[in-house]
Amino acid sequence: MKRWDADQESVAETPDLAALAALLADRTRAAICMALLDGGAWTAGELAAYAAVAPSTTTEHLNLLVAGGLLAEERQGRRRYVRLAGPEAAETLENLAGLAPYRRVPVRSLAEANHRRALHHARTCYDHIAGALGVAIVEAMTERGLLGRDYGPVLTVDGAGWLTALGIPDAGPSAAHRAHVRTCLDWTVRRRHLSGAVGAALYRHALEHGWVVKAVATRILTVTAAGRTAFRAQLGLPDEALFPSLTFAPPPPPRGGPGMLSPRRPG
Secondary structure (H helix, E strand, O other): OOOOOOOOOOOOOOHHHHHHHHHHHHHHHHHHHHHHHHOOOOEHHHHHHHOOOHHHHHHHHHHHHHHOOOOEEEEEEOOEEEEOOOHHHHHHHHHHHOOOOOOOOOOOOOHHHHHHHHHHEEEEEEEEHHHHHHHHHHHHHHHHOOOOEOOOOOEHHHHHHHHHHHOOOOOOOOOOOOOOOHHHHHHOOOOOOEEEEHHHHHHHHHHHHHOOOEEOOOOEEEEEEHHHHHHHHHHHHOHHHOOOOOOOOOOHHHHHOOOOOOOOOOO
């Protein structure tokens, strides 16, 4: 056995959580990441307009986020597009948003208030359903024995049979080793919604069969009449899970902090 030399320089690796936190400590970078939770690819100009900052400032922020591994970039001719680096990055952001304190901002119009209500009711979180609808789906699947727990959420035998009966193909782990079943801490409801390969497959099915429609240039989902019928029949979802609330109420505050409205329109 080789003898340890205390004078010999050695190097080990450890996760640099502070570096990740520093990336999101800037409000503009955080807003950019929340916008990209729609799962799409944005240009720097689009993100600059969204975040209301100069294009040159946006480019500096994007360079940091790409270098830090939260975003990926691709180029088409002279255009540069950025998107979240993958579903793991999206789930990390949603979970962090669920733990973050809220801060008050003014809601200046009825249109903005309606936008916030719709966003809290149903939206995309990268490639799966989030908001009150997403939480209701998880809770209904758990109550019906379609989801269980074994060191984390798992799809039961009954759950696999239910997906097959719906015509949803096997949503097993992908070649990229994506988790079969995951949950995210929903930042609006402060309870869990379904993610992972199964969550993505269920969202694709709902979209392709017209259960939900996605609004243009936003993350908001609307449950259709066909969707309400399907969600009632398949999961017994109540009406309050299928329609946006007429009165906006902030979610319960995390760990005793004050309940406040979210800072931006992330949708």
